Amino acid sequence: MSEATAKQGPDTRARILNAAESLFMTHGFEATSMRMITGQAEVNLAAVNYHFGSKDALIQEVFRRRLTELNRDRLGALEAEESLANGAPLKPSKIVAAFFGVSLKMAADTEHGGATFMRLLGRTYTEPNEFVRQFLAEEYAEVVQRFMNALYRALPDVPREEILWRFHFMMGAMSYAIAGTDALKLFAGDFDDEDPTRLMPRLMSFLLGGLRAPLPEEVIESRAIRRDAA
Amino acid sequence: MSEATAKQGPDTRARILNAAESLFMTHGFEATSMRMITGQAEVNLAAVNYHFGSKDALIQEVFRRRLTELNRDRLGALEAEESLANGAPLKPSKIVAAFFGVSLKMAADTEHGGATFMRLLGRTYTEPNEFVRQFLAEEYAEVVQRFMNALYRALPDVPREEILWRFHFMMGAMSYAIAGTDALKLFAGDFDDEDPTRLMPRLMSFLLGGLRAPLPEEVIESRAIRRDAA
DNA sequence: ATCCTGTTCAAACGTTCGTTTGAATCATAC
DNA sequence: GTATGATTCAAACGAACGTTTGAACAGGAT
Known part of the structure; x- marks a missing residue:
């Protein structure tokens, strides 16, 4: 063979990755057996x-394949805004839109499995499996750092610790929003699935409202004290 | 034996439930074996x-034991506010505080395993396992209905669908906040664990900011149109 | 002392898991 | 054609899983 990959009909590797992605989402990692995967992939x-x-290496590859693209797009969206701003601090709404907009865009892509993956990803932030968490942390390190720095610049008066927490809260809201309607039906059985494109503006309003909310009194007080001392 | 339970040293049932709760949180349901549970419980x-x-029945009992108490407290907190209000609609902040305050209070209880359970619960909202989801839905049905109705009354101008979504977002933010610092460290390695009692005001500010955020334009427009038609 | 009932225990059950093996099959290079 | 290296395949491996079994042990009532 010439090199790296290739042969057989519809590429075995991709068939396995797609089947695994979908099954991991439906049943979780542990509950998805190799035989289920190879069965669905017809290999x-x-x-x-x-x-x-190994199975663990397969799990990693399922994430790597998508996360590389996702984080590249997120950084791209951020850099596009930054070059528009010409060195000035970005508006928080632009930063939030860059990060979560790209996420929701992939979540809306039902054609190429993006939706499946984002739901899987949402579940995986809270995944107990040690090495999956470790891997996610590495993949995310740079992107999160970049976005956090942008937020620090955009909100110089808000304590960094507070921004970190709120980013954390935003991630949670987004994950639930994507992981989704399942959990919503858990609350309201009569809930209509409706147009998923409307999710973006809904979520964005909520996130920005939370991000820009008044600081809790404790924080305000402690900052006032610190300012007095200075 | 007289009736129901009892005998042997430190109650076998409780020992099993505690061990299972802690192991489920650390490893997940599937990855936690009966031998791990009985080993840690020393039974x-x-x-x-x-x-x-069965193992499935044990999982159910782990949740039932805590959820019964948790939801009783949540309803109690809501009813306390309602009786104070004397029939007037509650302020949204009171409703949110009743629901999420009780959650965070249990999450802060490290003495009796409440913290362990809340982290487990946060993970479980997105749990693939079918029957666990089914069970959660049943346990939550009444409580969520009551809180949603209170919010409908508190925010008569906001479309009910919008409130439902925002409640969903709030659940996500809370779950991440509790499931927690693990995921936060995932974003910022240098993050200090610090005083967990400060989480409550932080989260509450964020949630209320999100809940009271301006409606997305799409919704405002569609409501204006509907009003014109009327 | 005897029986009864609830509980514990060691051992085994059959099943399914992830992984490995060695032969079969295929496309290409010579 | 024949050799070569990559890929597929059926079959098997040992380990771990959830569950069941039947005997052993406990305390209270008769």
């Missing part, structure tokens, strides 16, 4: 270990 | 099946 049981080495 | 392997019937 031989041994194919996973041949192409990826 | 015989067969004790789980004897006392609970």
Whole structure:
């Protein structure tokens, strides 16, 4: 063979990744067996270990494939705003829109499995599995750092710790929004699924409202004291 | 034996429930084996099946034990506010504080395992396991209905669908806030764990900011149109 | 002392898991 | 054609899983 990959009909590797992605979302990592994956992908049981080495390595590859693209798009959106701003601090709404807009865009892509992946990702932030968490942390490190710095510049009067927390809250709201309607139906059985494109403005309003909310009294007080001391 | 329960040293049932709760949080349901549970609880392997019937039934009991108390407290807090209000609609902040305040209070109780449970619960809203979701839905139905109705009364001008979404977002933010610092460290390695009692005011500011945020333009427009038609 | 009932215990059950193996199959290079 | 290296395949591996079993043990009532 010439090099790296290739052969057989509709590429075995991709078939496995797609089947795994979808099954992981439906059943979770542990509850998804190799036999379920290879069955749905219509490949031989041994194919996973041949192409990826192990089940754990397959899980990593499922995330790597998508996260690379997702985080590249997020950084791209941020940099586009930054070059528009010409060195001035960005508006918080632009920063939030860059990060979460890209996420929701992938979540809306039902054609190429983006929606499936984002729901899987939302679940995985709280995943107990140690090495999955470790891997996510590494993949996210740079992007989060960049966005946090943009927010620090945009909100110089808000304590950094407070911004960090609120970013955390925003991630939670988004994850639920995407992981989704399932959980919503959990609250209201009569809930209509309706047009998912309306999610973006809804979520954005909520996130910005939360981000710009008045600081809790404790924080205001402690800052006032610190200012007095200075 | 007289009736229901009892015998042996430090109650076998409770030992199993505590061990299971803690292990489920650390490893997830599927990755936690009966042998791990009975090992940590220092009881015989067969004790789980004897006392609970099956692993699935044990999972249910772990949740039932805590959720019954949690939802009773939530309803209690809501009713206390309602009786204070004397029939007038409650302020949204009071409603939100009743629901999420009780949650955070349990999350702050590290003495009796409340913290462990709340982190487990946060993870479980997005749990793939079908019957766990089904069970959660049943346990939550009444409480959520009551709180939603209170919010409908408190915010008569906001479309009910919008309130439902925002409640959903709030649940997400809270879950992340509790499930927690783990995920936060995922974003910022240098993050200090610090005083968890400060979480409550932080989260409450964010939630209320989000809940009271201006409606997205789409919604405002569609309401204006509807009003014109009327 | 005897029986009864609730509980514990060690051992085993059958099933399913992730992984490994070695032969079969295929496309290309010579 | 024949050799070569990549891929597929059916079958098996040992380990771990949730559950069941039947005997052992406990305390209270008769």
